[in-house]
Amino acid sequence: MSSKVIASTSIKARPLSPSEIDEIEHEMTLYPDKRAVGLEALKIVQKHQGWVSDESMLAISRYLDIPVSDLEGVATFFNLVFRKPVGRNVMLFCDSVSCWIMGCESIRKHINDKLEIDYGETSADGEFTFLPVPCLGDCDRAPVMMVGPDLHRNLTPEKIDKIILDYSNKPGTGKTE
Amino acid sequence: MVVKPLTKNIDMSRPPMSVEQYQGAGGYVSIKNIANGLAPEAVLQLVKDSGLKGRGGAGFPTGLKWSFVPMGDNAPKDKYLVVNADEMEPGTFKDRLLMEGDPHLLIEGMIIAAYTIQASKAYIFLRGEYTESEKALSQAIKEARKAGFLGRNILDTGFDLDIVLHTSAGRYICGEETALLNALEGKRANPRAKPPFPQVSGLWGKPTIVNNVETICNLPGIISHGVQWYQSLTKGIDHGTKLFGVSGRVKTPGCWELPFGITIREVIEEYAGGMQDGYELRAFLPGGGSTDFLLPEHLDLTLDYDEIGKAGSRLATGTMIILDDKTCPVGMVGNLMHFFSHESCGWCTPCRDGLPWVDQIFIDLEQGKARPNDLQVLHDHVEYLGPGRTFCALAPGAMAPLGSALKHFKEDFDAHLSKKCCPYGTH
Numbered sequence: 326m327s328s329k330v331i332a333s334t335s336i337k338a339r340p341l342s343p344s345e346i347d348e349i350e351h352e353m354t355l356y357p358d359k360r361a362v363g364l365e366a367l368k369i370v371q372k373h374q375g376w377v378s379d380e381s382m383l384a385i386s387r388y389l390d391i392p393v394s395d396l397e398g399v400a401t402f403f404n405l406v407f408r409k410p411v412g413r414n415v416m417l418f419c420d421s422v423s424c425w426i427m428g429c430e431s432i433r434k435h436i437n438d439k440l441e442i443d444y445g446e447t448s449a450d451g452e453f454t455f456l457p458v459p460c461l462g463d464c465d466r467a468p469v470m471m472v473g474p475d476l477h478r479n480l481t482p483e484k485i486d487k488i489i490l491d492y493s494n495k496p497g498t499g500k501t502e
Numbered sequence: 503m504v505v506k507p508l509t510k511n512i513d514m515s516r517p518p519m520s521v522e523q524y525q526g527a528g529g530y531v532s533i534k535n536i537a538n539g540l541a542p543e544a545v546l547q548l549v550k551d552s553g554l555k556g557r558g559g560a561g562f563p564t565g566l567k568w569s570f571v572p573m574g575d576n577a578p579k580d581k582y583l584v585v586n587a588d589e590m591e592p593g594t595f596k597d598r599l600l601m602e603g604d605p606h607l608l609i610e611g612m613i614i615a616a617y618t619i620q621a622s623k624a625y626i627f628l629r630g631e632y633t634e635s636e637k638a639l640s641q642a643i644k645e646a647r648k649a650g651f652l653g654r655n656i657l658d659t660g661f662d663l664d665i666v667l668h669t670s671a672g673r674y675i676c677g678e679e680t681a682l683l684n685a686l687e688g689k690r691a692n693p694r695a696k697p698p699f700p701q702v703s704g705l706w707g708k709p710t711i712v713n714n715v716e717t718i719c720n721l722p723g724i725i726s727h728g729v730q731w732y733q734s735l736t737k738g739i740d741h742g743t744k745l746f747g748v749s750g751r752v753k754t755p756g757c758w759e760l761p762f763g764i765t766i767r768e769v770i771e772e773y774a775g776g777m778q779d780g781y782e783l784r785a786f787l788p789g790g791g792s793t794d795f796l797l798p799e800h801l802d803l804t805l806d807y808d809e810i811g812k813a814g815s816r817l818a819t820g821t822m823i824i825l826d827d828k829t830c831p832v833g834m835v836g837n838l839m840h841f842f843s844h845e846s847c848g849w850c851t852p853c854r855d856g857l858p859w860v861d862q863i864f865i866d867l868e869q870g871k872a873r874p875n876d877l878q879v880l881h882d883h884v885e886y887l888g889p890g891r892t893f894c895a896l897a898p899g900a901m902a903p904l905g906s907a908l909k910h911f912k913e914d915f916d917a918h919l920s921k922k923c924c925p926y927g928t929h
């Protein structure tokens with residue numbers, strides 16, 4: 326046998342930052358079982374780092390003593406855990422039924438043209454990642470989307486232009502550090 | 503007397519009421535009633551007598567659900583109350599209104615529910631995308647704790663309760679109560695086999711009640727004003743009020759608290775202002791994406807669980823989605839199938855493999871690549887993914903709009919095949 330090292334074994338856990346540890350420790354007081362904190366820890370790391378890298382995944386796995394395969398199973402199950410880097414602002418674009426009836430496909434097309442990205446892609450300048458999201462529960466003001474934590478309603482091409490301009494000029498919401 | 507117990511404090515033009523304002527408006531009276539000697543059994547009886555049914559979609563009687571929780575000295579010490587705030591049913595936008603508009607109402611309801619089953623810990627399982635709800639609820643929980651409605655020995659009752667706000671990370675299946683419990687335990691949100699039911703063995707194997715936000719928000723009124731008042735609210739068969747919503751091409755889409763028993767026509771024509779100019783009503787889903795299409799001939803049906811059931815659909819979440827005459831019904835159903843296919847948890851084969859197949863046929867129909875036999879394949883799926891054929895209700899829910907669409911819009915499906923494109927043009 327050759328001494329070839331499989332890719333994953335060369336990945337080292339990165340040290341969690343003090344604030345990440347503080348927040349994970351706080352979550353641990355809220356649940357009777359450490360395993361329940363796995364998703365919370367993924368979200369905490371994502372809040373600070375923008376996404377969940379393999380190095381972060383290993384760090385959480387060790388810190389909470391959850392097998393990395395279990396943690397990866399959870400991370401890939403949920404729509405909002407990002408296992409690839411994302412832009413400074415994540416656009417969650419509602420593509421469900423009421424928004425579709427109210428013309429969200431033409432808004433999507435406008436974003437495609439304006440930022441030259443479609444679902445799953447990040448703009449060349451790293452400002453925006455464009456993702457579809459299931460029904461955002463604001464159907465009486467369709468079409469809607471979120472940018473970072475903010476909800477934008479009754480979308481029109483003009484509103485999209487303004488949103489893109491506004492977020493390009495302000496600190497990103499994907500990462501807080 | 504109060505006629506809109508769920509929304510009387512809601513005014514979205516201002517922030518939600520603080521704990522002081524909420525108490526000033528008659529809030530937390532039910533907790534004082536409890537503190538004055540209302541035993542858990544008495545509360546359970548009131549909820550049973552009220553006739554309250556779950557507002558999450560299934561319409562199961564709330565008091566009956568609670569009555570399966572083991573009580574007394576031999577019951578497990580740890581029990582849990584979980585509020586299902588993972589609102590993600592397509593076209594459903596009612597729980598958001600309650601949480602962002604009047605978060606203390608939910609907390610008051612949670613105290614009542616937890617007290618009844620004697621659970622000292624409660625979780626709100628909130629959709630991660632609901633950032634405004636998260637802010638409103640966090641603030642309200644803090645205020646309620648400070649005011650003595652949460653914490654140890656609430657109002658000298660000897661009853662303790664802590665509420666933890668858990669934000670999820672986006673999967674529709676988490677709305678299924680046993681999948682939700684797995685998610686809360688930090689696992690993949692696959693549904694669990696029943697029995698055992700959560701009331702006996704739920705979160706971490708302990709007795710657990712999972713109730714929808716709107717269901718819980720009905721409780722303060724019932725305990726504060728009594729069963730007779732509650733039952734006087736309805737105009738129809740089911741008791742109390744319900745949030746009804748309308749989205750699609752109507753003049754004034756929205757969500758309103760209305761008594762059961764009013765007609766669908768009243769909601770669509772009066773509250774939602776009727777169809778927008780230039781559009782006509784073709785059909786509608788009465789209660790979110792997992793319900794069967796109803797037609798204009800059903801407009802005079804009254805909004806009660808059984809009445810909608812008799813017409814072959816479900817009241818479900820009570821939020822209607824309107825299909826107009828300029829929108830392609832095949833495209834609309836295709837959108838729903840894409841959603842359900844994406845949100846299948848992958849646990850059972852019919853759902854995991856069947857829904858993507860259905861989704862692909864709709865893409866083919868849209869692109870003119872579908873074959874005549876594909877419609878038969880869709881019909882077959884309606885049967886194979888129907889109630890009782892899958893592990894949970896996700897796939898049968900998806901088949902409701904599909905099965906009814908195949909019946910009502912046959913000419914549109916045929917036109918996609920014969921014209922080899924969508925006759926309504928691109929979307």
